Amino acid sequence: MAVTLSVNGQSHTVESELDTPLLYVLRDDLGLNGAKYGCGLGQCGSCTVLVDGAPVFSCVTPILLLEGREITTVEGLGTVDEPGPMQRAFIEEQAAQCGYCIPGMMMRAQALLERNPSAGDAEIRAALEPNLCRCGTHMRILKAVRRAGQLMQSAAAPGASEGAAS
Amino acid sequence: MTGLGIERPTRRGLLAGSGALIVSFSMLSRAFCQEGEVQNVGREPEVAPELPGSLSEDPILDSWIRIDPDGGITVFTGKAELGQGVKTAIIQIAAEELEVDPAAIELVTADTGRTPNEGFTAGSQSMQNSGTGIRHAAVQVREILIGQAAGRLQLGVDQLRAEAGAVVAPDGRRLPYGELVEDQLLHIEAVPQTRLKPTDQFRIMGTSMPRVDIPAKVTGGPAYVQDMRLPRMLHARIIRPPSYQARLLEFDAAPVEQMPGVVSIVRDGSFLAVVAEKEFQAIKAMRALSTRARWQEEASLPPSADLPQLVRDIPVHEDGIVAEVLAAPVGVEKTYEATFTRPYQIHGSIGPSCAVGLFENGVMTVWTHTQGVYPDRKAIAEMLGMPPEQVRCIHTEGSGCYGHNAADDAAADAALLAHAVPGRPVRVQWMREQEHAWEPFGPAMVTHVRAGLNSSGRIAEWNYELWSNTHTTRPGPAGALLAARHLAQPFPPQEPKLQITPSGNGDRNADPLYTIPSKRVVWHFLKDMPLRVSALRALGAYANVFSVESTMDELAIMAGVDPVEFRLRHLDDPRARDVIVKAAEQFGWATTTMPPNHGRGIGFARYKNHAAYLALVVEVEVERDSGRLRIVRAVAAIDSGEIVNPDGIRNQTEGGILQAASWTLYEAVSFDDTRITSIDWSSYPILRFGAVPDSIEVHIMDRPGEPFLGTAEAAQGPTAAAIGNALRDATGKRFTDLPLNRARVKQLIGA
Numbered sequence: 003m004a005v006t007l008s009v010n011g012q013s014h015t016v017e018s019e020l021d022t023p024l025l026y027v028l029r030d031d032l033g034l035n036g037a038k039y040g041c042g043l044g045q046c047g048s049c050t051v052l053v054d055g056a057p058v059f060s061c062v063t064p065i066l067l068l069e070g071r072e073i074t075t076v077e078g079l080g081t082v083d084e085p086g087p088m089q090r091a092f093i094e095e096q097a098a099q100c101g102y103c104i105p106g107m108m109m110r111a112q113a114l115l116e117r118n119p120s121a122g123d124a125e126i127r128a129a130l131e132p133n134l135c136r137c138g139t140h141m142r143i144l145k146a147v148r149r150a151g152q153l154m155q156s157a158a159a160p161g162a163s164e165g166a167a168s
Numbered sequence: 169m170t171g172l173g174i175e176r177p178t179r180r181g182l183l184a185g186s187g188a189l190i191v192s193f194s195m196l197s198r199a200f201c202q203e204g205e206v207q208n209v210g211r212e213p214e215v216a217p218e219l220p221g222s223l224s225e226d227p228i229l230d231s232w233i234r235i236d237p238d239g240g241i242t243v244f245t246g247k248a249e250l251g252q253g254v255k256t257a258i259i260q261i262a263a264e265e266l267e268v269d270p271a272a273i274e275l276v277t278a279d280t281g282r283t284p285n286e287g288f289t290a291g292s293q294s295m296q297n298s299g300t301g302i303r304h305a306a307v308q309v310r311e312i313l314i315g316q317a318a319g320r321l322q323l324g325v326d327q328l329r330a331e332a333g334a335v336v337a338p339d340g341r342r343l344p345y346g347e348l349v350e351d352q353l354l355h356i357e358a359v360p361q362t363r364l365k366p367t368d369q370f371r372i373m374g375t376s377m378p379r380v381d382i383p384a385k386v387t388g389g390p391a392y393v394q395d396m397r398l399p400r401m402l403h404a405r406i407i408r409p410p411s412y413q414a415r416l417l418e419f420d421a422a423p424v425e426q427m428p429g430v431v432s433i434v435r436d437g438s439f440l441a442v443v444a445e446k447e448f449q450a451i452k453a454m455r456a457l458s459t460r461a462r463w464q465e466e467a468s469l470p471p472s473a474d475l476p477q478l479v480r481d482i483p484v485h486e487d488g489i490v491a492e493v494l495a496a497p498v499g500v501e502k503t504y505e506a507t508f509t510r511p512y513q514i515h516g517s518i519g520p521s522c523a524v525g526l527f528e529n530g531v532m533t534v535w536t537h538t539q540g541v542y543p544d545r546k547a548i549a550e551m552l553g554m555p556p557e558q559v560r561c562i563h564t565e566g567s568g569c570y571g572h573n574a575a576d577d578a579a580a581d582a583a584l585l586a587h588a589v590p591g592r593p594v595r596v597q598w599m600r601e602q603e604h605a606w607e608p609f610g611p612a613m614v615t616h617v618r619a620g621l622n623s624s625g626r627i628a629e630w631n632y633e634l635w636s637n638t639h640t641t642r643p644g645p646a647g648a649l650l651a652a653r654h655l656a657q658p659f660p661p662q663e664p665k666l667q668i669t670p671s672g673n674g675d676r677n678a679d680p681l682y683t684i685p686s687k688r689v690v691w692h693f694l695k696d697m698p699l700r701v702s703a704l705r706a707l708g709a710y711a712n713v714f715s716v717e718s719t720m721d722e723l724a725i726m727a728g729v730d731p732v733e734f735r736l737r738h739l740d741d742p743r744a745r746d747v748i749v750k751a752a753e754q755f756g757w758a759t760t761t762m763p764p765n766h767g768r769g770i771g772f773a774r775y776k777n778h779a780a781y782l783a784l785v786v787e788v789e790v791e792r793d794s795g796r797l798r799i800v801r802a803v804a805a806i807d808s809g810e811i812v813n814p815d816g817i818r819n820q821t822e823g824g825i826l827q828a829a830s831w832t833l834y835e836a837v838s839f840d841d842t843r844i845t846s847i848d849w850s851s852y853p854i855l856r857f858g859a860v861p862d863s864i865e866v867h868i869m870d871r872p873g874e875p876f877l878g879t880a881e882a883a884q885g886p887t888a889a890a891i892g893n894a895l896r897d898a899t900g901k902r903f904t905d906l907p908l909n910r911a912r913v914k915q916l917i918g919a
Contacts, residue, residue, distance in 0.1 A: 018448075019428070019448075022448045023448065026446070026447050026448040026451075029447070030403075030446050030447050030448070033397060034388060035388045035389065035390055035391065035392075035395040036387075036388035038392075038394065038518075038519055038567075039394070039519065039520070039597060040518050040519060040520070040600070041600040041848060041849060042451075042599065042600055043600060043848055043849075043850075045600075045848060045849040045850060046518055046600075046849055048518050048519065075388065076386070076387065076388045077387065077388035079387075080387060081387055082383050082384060082387045082389055085383070085386070085387060089386045089387055092382070092386045093378065093382055093383055093386060096376075096378060096379060096382060096815055096819060098251075098379070098382050098385055098386065099251040099252065099253075099568055099819060099820075099823050100250065100251025100517075100518075100519075100565070100566075100567050100568030101251060101381070101382065101385035101386070101391065102251075102392065102517075102518050102519040102566075102567035102568065103518045104385060104386055105385075105386065105388065108386065127857045127858060127860065128857075128858070130857040131856055131857050131858050133857075134518055134849060134854060134856065135518070136516055136517060136518045136567075136568055136570070136827065136854070137251055137568045137823045137827065138822060138823035138824065138825065138826030138827040138829075138830070138855075139819070139822070139823055139826075140826055140855070140857060140860040141822055141826070141860065141861075141863075141864050142819070142822070144857075144860070
């Protein structure tokens with residue numbers, strides 16, 4: 003069945019069964035790597051993407067729910083040559099070991115900071131609670147999200163020369 | 169390109185017409201492994217033990233470093249990136265000694281078709297082995313190129329210097345490396361002596377060069393084997409047996425074969441899999457087939473309620489004397505005796521294991537996140553009945569592994585399925601519940617210590633026993649591969665053997681580094697493995713350091729001596745003393761007092777007693793009502809020898825602390841009499857952000873000119889110990905059974 007999805011600002015029509023979780027359409031039909039399979043149960047957050055700005059577990063969200071909604075993956079935050087503030091912050095803080103969980107972390111943090119770029123440590127910890135990291139990179143992830151908030155705020159400040167790429 | 173270069177694995181480098189040095193990979197066809205994790209693969213005598221690092225395994229320079237006529241530099245390591253940052257560190261080392269920019273180096277990692285055989289990427293050994301070998305090779309390559317230039321320019325070598333990929337003469341003339349490369353120039357054996365660059369001349373080593381792999385990982389680049397998309401690639405899923413001893417009786421394939429996208433159903437004995445065009449089609453077919461398969465199960469697991477009893481009930485196969493200082497204990501006045509336990513624990517990679525296989529033109533290629541491409545190749549070749557030369561294993565990153573997880577098993581699955589469906593690449597990824605239930609666990613352990621103090625408050629005797637399986641059941645043999653055990657013609661697991669080695673296995677760090685006049689350390693080796701086990705980060709050191717360091721605190725309390733001071737009194741090694749003093753100072757040990765319900769504790773070990781030194785002080789807070797224990801802050805000091813990348817050492821150490829904290833506070837595999845029952849993150853919870861400490865500090869000791877000591881596993885044991893000691897300080901109770909979870913804490917403090 004043909005379904006039209008809006009992903010990172012672009013419209014895609016894919017042939018897929020409607021019960022297919024978004025994760026597999028993103029990865030297999032659209033060739034996007036950012037969302038990762040971790041548990042398929044909504045327990046680890048490595049598949050986290052944004053739907054209309056809210057974080058969702060793409061591994062348990064069937065595409066039949068998603069027509070007409072705006073989906074954002076980590077690829078929508080910037081590119082390797084022009085990383086967005088969230089991506090810059092994770093690079094600058096070297097906030098990854100294996101990195102497998104990191105795109106999901108970034109998307110959940112992005113949802114928080116889009117609502118509240120000045121979110122404090124307690125809010126960031128609370129927001130990231132659904133997402134698991136096994137390498138123990140938590141301290142750096144927290145630092146990176148705080149830095150991303152600062153980058154977003156300075157980019158949004160009047161007179162900022164470059165806009166945030168998100 | 170599949171199979172390129174693997175038909176003649178013993179060929180040595182030869183030259184293309186242009187004069188390019190084609191790197192050979194003089195594969196000395198010996199499966200070797202490091203650091204005593206060698207239960208199943210015999211280590212043969214080293215060819216040239218005097219050569220530094222991994223050069224002793226492959227002494228030919230151009231196995232490690234290739235320079236093309238256009239100046240392109242390729243460095244080859246047999247080690248694999250596991251998220252520990254080894255690629256970045258090796259590039260730094262090579263760039264430093266070759267006098268080039270790091271960006272000028274292309275690094276090729278573990279690939280049986282291209283790189284030397286460096287065994288397993290394990291045991292915090294990559295810097296000592298590959299880093300050391302490549303560093304010496306880089307110096308020797310640089311000196312050869314300078315010698316070449318000296319001949320061409322009719323100048324002495326001491327008049328020339330290497331700079332930015334060229335040899336430069338005093339008058340400014342430059343001869344780029346590419347122009348200096350000639351026939352077989354680097355195809356020579358390394359020499360044992362190398363003049364390494366002194367630390368004060370470093371440009372790149374010793375700096376926190378950003379990790380080369382992070383930008384792709386945070387922008388959705390193809391970073392993992394999970395991200396591979398080869399042309400015409402198929403997706404597969406395995407229908408695993410429901411329990412260890414289950415046998416497949418029958419299944420109804422017909423309805424599943426009709427499902428959309430299903431290409432093939434593969435069955436061999438109790439190995440059952442579906443292959444489909446798309447990934448979710450494979451998953452749906454797997455689910456459908458699961459409900460149509462009938463298994464015969466067997467209640468083969470021991471009672472899980474009493475873990476110490478479970479371990480003690482396994483018959484002791486053999487005793488190994490780990491350490492023995494035979495002196496009659498003198499003047500023992502007080503004795504401390506206790507039993508400690510550690511449960512089965514999982515690696516728990518966030519991304520379940522994955523591999524891609526392709527069988528084409530008689531050659532099997534497997535892209536895998538294995539820790540050992542060569543041993544994995546050997547096992548897969550044996551399983552498929554193919555000559556190893558026709559199997560190529562290419563390391564491709566996966567989710568962090570922390571030891572022997574299901575990576576090799578997924579590689580075997582992919583190889584079997586690619587063999588069954590030749591000509592098209594087959595990608596297989598495990599489901600979460602399969603990873604949780606089937607990966608080889610870190611073995612449960614029981615330890616018993618009896619230690620005595622004399623009248624002057626010194627340790628007079630030390631008796632330590634541990635009961636444990638082997639901590640290594642890695643490939644090499646096909647029977648190490650899960651799927652191979654399930655085939656109609658199964659490959660049985662190799663019988664584990666007790667080996668006492670300097671690096672240790674289950675007995676790693678069982679012998680305390682402390683100065684003790686009379687001691688005996690024994691490993692009661694358990695051969696039967698009711699649960700599948702293998703190497704989990706730090707092997708036995710996690711439980712042994714927990715036991716030893718808990719005991720040190722109890723002895724200090726008995727002696728009426730501060731625990732930091734007590735340790736220092738029993739340590740002669742100045743580097744050991746330095747990390748303890750550093751961690752204590754930075755924590756403010758002498759000046760800080762703990763608020764109510766807070767406690768502080770120290771843990772120390774020199775990993776394997778010959779690698780990195782690490783001391784850790786933690787502050788914990790205990791909620792008396794709930795038994796909840798929270799780490800408030802952690803301060804570590806580590807001595808890894810010469811520093812290549814300080815931030816890399818910090819990142820690994822922070823991660824080691826948090827991962828070990830998760831093991832220590834929460835983690836235990838659960839099972840009933842037949843099945844593993846901890847099969848997801850709900851039944852096997854791990855650390856979440858709500859419990860992450862307020863701060864972690866890592867202080868790195870500066871050791872210019874010292875050998876690399878490795879980093880990645882140094883924190884595991886000291887973390888458990890420091891938490892246990894802090895809990896003792898906060899509550900007055902000694903906790904001896906891991907994990908120190910809420911229920912146990914609440915019960916013991918009687919809240």
